[in-house]
Amino acid sequence: MKLRQKVIFLAIAPLIVALCAIALFVRQQAVTLAHDQRAAIQQAYMDSRQAELRHYVELASHAIAHLSASGRSDPATLEQAKRTLQSLGFGDDGYFFVYDMQGRNLMHPRQPELVGRNLWDLRDQYGTPTIQNLVKVARQGGGLVRYNWIKPTTGKSVPKLGYVVPIAHWGWIVGSGLYLDDVQAALDKVDARQSRNIETTLWWIAGVAILSALAVGAAGLALNASESRVADAKLRALAQRVVDGQEQERARLSRDLHDGISQWLVSIKLQIEAGIIRMKGNAEQQQKAHASFERTAEELNKVLGEVRRISHGLRPALLDDLGLAAALGHLAEEFEEHSGMPVAFSTDGALDGLPTAVSTVLFRIAQEALTNIERHAGAHRIELRLERTRSRASTWYEPDLVRLTVADDGAGFDAQDVETHPQRGIGLRNMAERLDAVGGTLGISSTAAGTTLCASVELAQ
Template identity: 35%
Template sequence: MTFKTKLLLITILPLIAVSILIGSVTYYHSRTLIDAQTEAVEKRILASKRQEIRNYVSLALTSIEEIYENQPGGRMVAQDEVMRILRNLTFDYDGYFFAYTLDGTSIVHPKLPHLVGGNWWDLQDDNGDYVIRNLINAAKNGGGFHRYVWHKPSTGTVEEKLGYAILLDKWNWVLGTGLYTDDIAKEVAAIRADFARSIRQTLFVIFLITLAAIIIAGTLIAGVRFSEQRFADTRLKALTNRILQVQEQERKRVSTELHDSISQLLVSVRYGVEMIHSEANQNAELQAQAAKCLTILDGTITEVRRISRDLRPSVLDDMGLAAALGSLGKEFQMQSGITVNVEAERCHTRLSEGAKTALYRVVQECMTNVARHAEADEVSISLSVGPNTLDLCVEDDGIGLPQPLPRGGGLGFRNMRERIETYGGQLSLGRGKTGGTRIEVEMPLDNATAKAA
């Protein structure tokens, strides 16, 4: 697992855990709040319905009070009149009054007239509740409420109902009415649905906040990582540039030592051996040995000069980049037998010494690759100077690049590119017009120096 992945996990996992915890707590408290709110609403509606039922019973009692108390025309006539009044008393769509004797016989039921005259003491609803028996017991206890399920006239279905019954003790009647409570269940369900929708919206907002936090955290981590990587790349390039500078300085020092010291000493030794050779006319063996030493010294001096030139060509410091490239091309042609065409413009002081050295080393690396891998017959080197940039192109007519091309172009290509990028240039690798390898370099020039000149 990479450091970046570990950092992402350390940052994002706590966010996800906290979000899940917040969502769970929010959901739990919301469900608790829903239960409490719906219970309170249900109690409030039931209390309102109880009061409403009491009001209806009071109206019914007011309607029959005079007849019930005075019984004009006798009890039978008064009871008939009261039953007629109760049958005609209705409210809302499903509101009506009913009356039973204490033994459970129905005497008034305007909505279900087939019940009148029957004894329903043992009648049970769908839940097994003894409806009439419990209503009569509630009435005997001073009047009271009882919940049961009963036929709803407007819909023809069985719904929950809140009934209320009182005792008319002079006649041993139970007078009652009730209201259906299915609307309470609908209202409670609507409230629960609203709360559930609010919970879903809250959880969705928490999810969006968490997602945004994760995206922001990931972006920040990626930004920091990218910034650190850029900083590391910058430092690495600076270190590489410094290494190259030190390397070039050391090469220059060693080249100077070889040219000015070792080479001169070898030349002095050669003069001495030449003198021995000229003075050894009488001794053929000594003369032959001296001649052999002269041959070895000539080869050594030539090799020392070659090594000195490879380490740091003096022509690059003395005559500039164009002349150095021309000299490099001639020497490469002599050593390899491959034709080298060089067209180079002078850039004067519009290019730093480090940039010149980098371009020279790139061409040197290209020529080495041509000799080792290209199997070419001809190499073209062109150096052109524009208003703002210097363009270098090295192209051969060899076998070209391997396919598929290694990512980054190989170690040598990466080293060349790093040299060029150190001075703000760009290097590209591709196929030439003849199928060989083509390397192009674009290097910015110092226009301030040109204007001053």
């Protein structure tokens, strides 16, 4: 084998091996992260649904509390209670049902043909005794039940999460349920997106491998009399490119895995904590609900600590429905309600029709900034402002510029130290990288009197 061929072989073989090892490692890590993310999303979905369902049933119980507490059990009182429950509903498929302790249906607004029938022996397609389980849980004081039931809008049997409570002196069980087919659909979308991300990453690695191999081969064919010296230099450069490729891939994964799930879990955490405050019921139910939600909040805090660098860049649905200005206003209200910090939100200029990519980046930056303020700033007041300097007929000296400003009166921080620290400032670096991708700039001013973050994007004319 000639020297030129040896050099080519020695350059290509380690590169291919290294890239294959990188591909296997990246795939393994991506699959593991995808599995963990799916489990976290599913748990958060179910926790949110359970809290929502308890809240609905408690509202229904309060609606007839004056009747059940009256001590009357005459037919007129019972009929009035049924009418009250029948008039209540939520969403397209949300309703309340009433059974007696022997499994006879007393009220069902969506399936009136069941009223008066004894469904004690009713079983689903898996042989599970549906009504018997509902009655069993109600006799134990009430709680959650998983079962299958016909969904009114589709006419198909789908998984359902139910919650029942007893009204002992009437011999009733009152309950409701939420269908879970949309949860599975959401999880299927997450799985599909994760599979596409993994496949795209592997294709990129394969492309880098092919291009690198071709580059090395072309360089080897061009070797001259000093090919040994040139080959050594090429090998060193190639090794550096492999290292750079690894670092770039890690940086991309860190950016993509940080901005989505962390923000989503923060939103879920806010909802759960708000649910704890708004939860109403008897003392025992409050104690159980409070303890359950506290454990959930603690678990979410641990998850947030583990996945701060994880993101899949999910697009906020509010942007599609309401636009950037309305979405930021909703975000400010939600943050103020959760954290207790007043957020003064204001807008200026024509903010309709902003590019999709720009709206997404600015919304993400606002989320990250508010999260950082809550965690680290110790602020008492926050100002959130979105403005557009010109909406039409912009000139070269007066560009069409959209600007997001987030200011707080917190303790501040050393921006340069955070930016250069290897284990800190991931959020700030992600903000800058996101803005750079849409041609924007990020400015940060921080003192002991507070911090001001300014994200600006010049819109194409």
